[in-house]
Amino acid sequence: MNASGAVAQTAATWRILAWVVPAALLLLVAPLVIDPFQTLTLTYGLIAAIGALGFNLLLGYTGLLSFGHSAFFGGGAYTVAFMVKYLKIASMELFLAGSVLASAIISALFGFVCVRYTRIFFGILTLALSQVLWSLAFKFFWVTGGTDGLRVPTPTLVGMAPTNDKMDFLAHQYYYYVLAVFALCVFLMWVIVHSPFGKALQAIRDNETRAEFIGIRIRRYRLIAFVISGIFTGVAGALWAPLNGLASPDVLVWTFSGEIVFMTVLGGFRTFVGPIVGAIAFTYLKTYAVGFTVYWQLLLGTVLVVLVLALPTGIMGAIERLASKMRKAR
Amino acid sequence: MGVFAIHILNALLYSSVLFLIAGGLSLIYGVMRILNLAHGNLYALGAFVTAWAIGLALGAGVPNFVLFLLLPAGAIAAAVAGAVIERTLLRPFYKRPEEYQLLMTFGLLMILEDLIRLVWGPNPLSATSVYASLGSISIAGDRYPTYNLVIIAVGIVAAVFLWAFIYRTRFGVFLRATSQDKRMASALGVNVNRIYIQAFTLGCFMAGLGGAIVVPSQSAVLGMGVDALVLAFIVVVIGGLGSLEGALAGALIVGVVREAGITLFPEIELAVLYLIAAVVLLVRPAGLFGRAGT
Amino acid sequence: MNLLTTQALTKSFGDNRAVNAVDFVVNQGEVLALIGSNGAGKTSLVNLVSGLLRPDSGQIIFENNDVTRQTSYERIKAGIARSFQIVNLFDHLSCADNVALSIFSREGKTLNLATLASRDHAVWTEAHDVLRRFGLDRAAVMLAGTISHGERKLLDVAVAYALKPKLLFLDEPTSGVSTREKAPIMDIVTSIVRAGGITVVIIEHDMDIVFRYSERIVVMHQGTILADGTPDEIRRNDAVTTTLIGTHPTGEPAFGGAGNA
Secondary structure, three states, X not given: OOHHHHHHHHHHHHHHHHHHHHHHHHHHHHHHHOOHHHHHHHHHHHHHHHXXXXXXXXXXXXXXXXXXXXXXXXXXHHHHHHHHHHHOOOEHHHXXXXXXXXXXXXXHHHHHHHOOOOHHHHHHHHHHHHHHHHHHHHHOHHHXXXXXXXXOOOOEEOOEOOOOOHHHHHHHHHHHHHHHHHHHHHHHHHHHHOOHHXXXXXXXXXXXXXXXXXXXXXXXXXXXXXXXXXXXXHHHHHHHHHHHOEEOHHHOOHHHHHHHHHHHHHHOOOOOOHHHHHHHHHHHHHHHHHHHOOOHHHHHHHHHHHHHHXXXXXXXXXXXXXXXXXXXXX | OHHHHHHHHHHHHHHHXXXXXXXXXXXXXXHHOOOOOOHHHHHHHHHHHHHHHHHHHHHOOOOHHHHHHHOOHHHHHHHHHHHHHHHHHHHHHOOOOHHHHHHHHHHHHHHHHHHHHHHHOOOOXXXXXXXXXXXXXXXXXXXXXXXXXXXXXXXXXXXXXXXHHHHHOHHHHHHHHHHHOHHHHHHOOOOHHHHHHHHHHHHHHHHHHHHHHHOOOOOEOOOHHHHHHHHHHHHHHHHOOOOHHHHHHHXXXXXXXXXXXXXXXXXXXXXXXXXXXXXXXXXOOOOOOOOOOO | OEEEEEEEXXXXXXXXXXXXXXXXXXXXXXXXXXXXXXXXXXHHHHHHHHOOOOOOEXXXXXXXXXXXXXXXXHHHHHOEEEOOOOOOOOOOOEHHHHXXXXXXXXXXXXXXXXXXXXXXXXXHHHHHHHHHHOOOHHHXXXXXXXXXXXXXXXXXXXXXHXXXXXXXXXXXXXXXXXXXXXXXXXXXXXXXXXHOOOEEEEEOXXXXXXXXXXXXXXXXXXXXXXXXXXXXXXXXXXXHHHHHHOEOOOOOEOOOOOOOO
């Protein structure tokens, strides 16, 4: 790497730090400065961000649009619920381990079937398979609680039992736990997309034929990406269940998969942080929309249509365009 | 024997409505390569408009046969909505990757869902008087609602009419040409934009018609669109996206499996349908009648 | 030494016999031009050898191994690489990334998901070296989709070259490039592959390029090999000149010297 390359690398690192450090500080002090309801919303946002991060490994980096990620999110959530109900477990660490295992299995099975196809057929197949899970959860109500769902009480966090004030516990201890898992997930995903494997995925995204002809076995790599993607989203579901207090079929239905796609596109699926930004933004958007009007679907739907029409690169794409314009103007 | 005949009729009934919805979805995809996720909501729109029109007419004390004339109102409303949507929202996306179209139609789904709620409120609308007015007929010893036969008849007529339309008219030739090779058709002088809007309108008309004829036998409720879409999905996956014969075959298969499932294994009937769809996608991804390599 | 031999290789598309019982031989170390009119079967032959297509019948022997049943992946690992007629690059990745990917793949490193790609200095040094040899070093950080067409054609070859293959197929490496740029591109390409001891087969339509850069020419016509020989032999071959190049009314070949464009 020559001298100018090293300088460019340092400049890029500073630019990243300029974002990351303030964001990290804000996230760290959040529960101390905002009220518990806000903190809970932020927690939901971070959880959604983990899910979207996983989803975007497939969309942004591998070029596969899945309309079935609710299967992994819901799979993670229900794994936790089952562990509570049938195994009488209450440890968050075990919940996470269990959901990693469960989502790995589900995504390996689904992925094996789905990665033979691309584009519309891939999307249709992921949707159909996730609906299989949804219908099972719906119909086998004596196992899954049906539309009522299954209760999920607050778990112990690294051995620390929940305090009597549940809301306070969720808004503080649980928030920091989620934040820690979020930071870990961001770190892991960052390494993965910047690894040789990550480059290979992008090659597959950009030109499948060429990737094959430099010796990359497409299906195998897509499957690995699919499983990693499913695991991240499953972890998100596992973190979500205790916060929500309930695992219900709502997070398995295909329109929930659509929301995952929405939030990723909102933030911008062509960047690393886009899904994070989009997930947090979408969580706030939906929370306030639902609180504001009973016609929140109309609101969100319009946002999506406008987004796709006018701002296809999402929030991060718009910011980057703005930033490069400002750089050019100097 | 009578019970068996009833089951067959129920399956045909379900298949008829499904054929209308899925046929529209498949037609739109076949010609325009657009998978309209909001298609189910046009079915819902048809149901709501027809139920509403009939409700108004009943209130005005109109004679019974006029109510029947009002049935197509929903189909027409859906067609108009389709024309407007195509012109304003879909056209910008033809040159863009299909992922964006999918997202756009998903947004449209959310919008339509709430627009229906906005206009007609959260409560179901029904048109049961039309259903009841035809009474029931005796089928091999059992009573069967006559209106159900109307639904089946509409389904058959629609299938025949569509087949004739697509394979026996000039417009149908243009339609098929455009669906096979849009650029070539355009080079040969076909007005592709006009074909697109016509195909989309026709597809929406079919969905709306499905909703319109089904609403006397079941109310128009919020969420019926989303439910219908997934079923239509299964139909086109099994039958083949873009093929009318496929939509027919798929609708019949789904109708029969569902009827058998409901009778024999009610819990897993839905899961079985999704699994069949997944298996078909595995074994023959183009569907029974679909074209490979779309 | 025969590096590659095909025996009675046949491929049909419906009624069309694209490749008709072709016995094709490539010798180690040579620069061979594969020419013929459109539809002659050249690209189909390359597709069959590289593994993009499966033959209906016949055999493909590479380095004395029968590779007919092998997948394209196995053939790439065995040492067969190719570029494409329509430029096939990773447009959203930089030129350096494009070349580096070949190297990562060659080294079997593409399944590493726990290390940062940027830390593998050996790979990047080699990638920059390859770019420099192809005259693309100034475009190293530019996205492959943003550079000029001539540069893209060079990059396309560079990506295949970086696999360090034994046998390299270049499918129309100068198509779409202005005449002025063709010779420089071919100069770079041939000097690099010669220096690396790579055997190269070039599909070309530009006869100037063909006669100037190849040591041996194989002429295909309607799925079979019409002629096979040195440029001089081919020039004097009447069957070839009639079907491909065209003859003057006087009976003399229309092809004269360079500089016809």
